[in-house]
């Protein structure tokens with residue numbers, strides 16, 4: 001039986017048509033009609049008027065901090081429970097991350113702890129809020145907290161494309177927002193990202209920085225340090241085909257999530273990531289918690305049993321405040337995300353997962369003994 005992956009790419013079928021067009025037209029460069037169209041289509045989908053296609057979500061977060069002018073001596077508050085790419089750009093610009101624990105209700109950044117961090121640390125100039133596993137943060141709360149101190153809210157929407165917050169599309173909530181089209185995301189360009197913002201000046205500046213910060217001159221003239229972060233026209237072609245099936249992909253992942261909840265409803269000691277009432281997650285990854293006392297097994301025994309059946313699963317993100325590389329960074333709270341990391345597991349959630357494979361995942365999980 002073929003290996004069951006956590007979240008493999010799921011092609012739409014039209015990628016080759018778009019790619020052929022890109023190649024036939026000789027737009028084989030980090031610019032071109034598919035890049036422009038991909039940006040316009042994502043802007044339309046999110047309702048955010050300015051979009052910049054980039055080589056990764058990490059690049060999008062990096063440029064967000066650069067256009068905000070954040071650097072040495074500044075601090076940036078960041079969710080602790082996330083992938084390292086949410087926090088690493090803070091170090092790229094020479095600033096210091098201040099990690100903030102998750103709320104037990106949503107697993108996203110805790111607004112009260114954030115309020116405390118902002119009150120105590122005047123050096124914090126921006127907040128990176130992360131939409132975890134496809135579930136948006138509570139942005140009304142976060143905007144209120146950020147407004148008290150006048151700090152900028154950056155939305156890490158790498159995992160939440162296609163989710164909603166109060167009926168609006170994910171990515172429309174931050175002062176700036178970053179998407180990822182990595183191979184494991186809801187839709188993919190193999191690798192890629194997008195930075196969006198209602199602020200056209202920030203995006204225009206990021207656009208210039210993303211192509212080596214070239215000044216308008218016939219020769220290469222530079223007044224600031226730039227990057228080579230633009231998305232290839234070939235990859236944007238793939239992205240347009242993928243974007244065309246986004247809502248189907250969200251529906252498929254939500255259905256897989258519902259089915260896991262149904263099939264494991266009676267399993268003792270197993271619970272799922274809470275669903276926030278303010279929006280619909282895209283269910284990028286279905287995550288569960290294992291209570292060893294009630295389940296008669298633990299997270300790691302389940303992971304190993306699945307692996308023995310050639311089924312990929314993964315512990316929840318190891319919180320950033322527990323990462324050796326960030327041992328010097330200040331942290332507010334930390335126990336909630338530490339507990340989630342200890343007990344949490346991400347299950348195979350790809351939109352092409354078959355009912356049979358999903359049943360095999362559940363049967364293996366239920367048969368696990370510590």
Ligand SMILES: Cc1ncc(COP(=O)(O)O)c(C=O)c1O
Pocket residue numbers: 055056057058059082083085086130156158159179180181182191192193
């Ligand atoms: C929360 C989060 N932020 C940032 C990233 C970085 O995106 P990329 O891999 O496109 O650089 C990812 C995923 O990879 C992510 O899950």
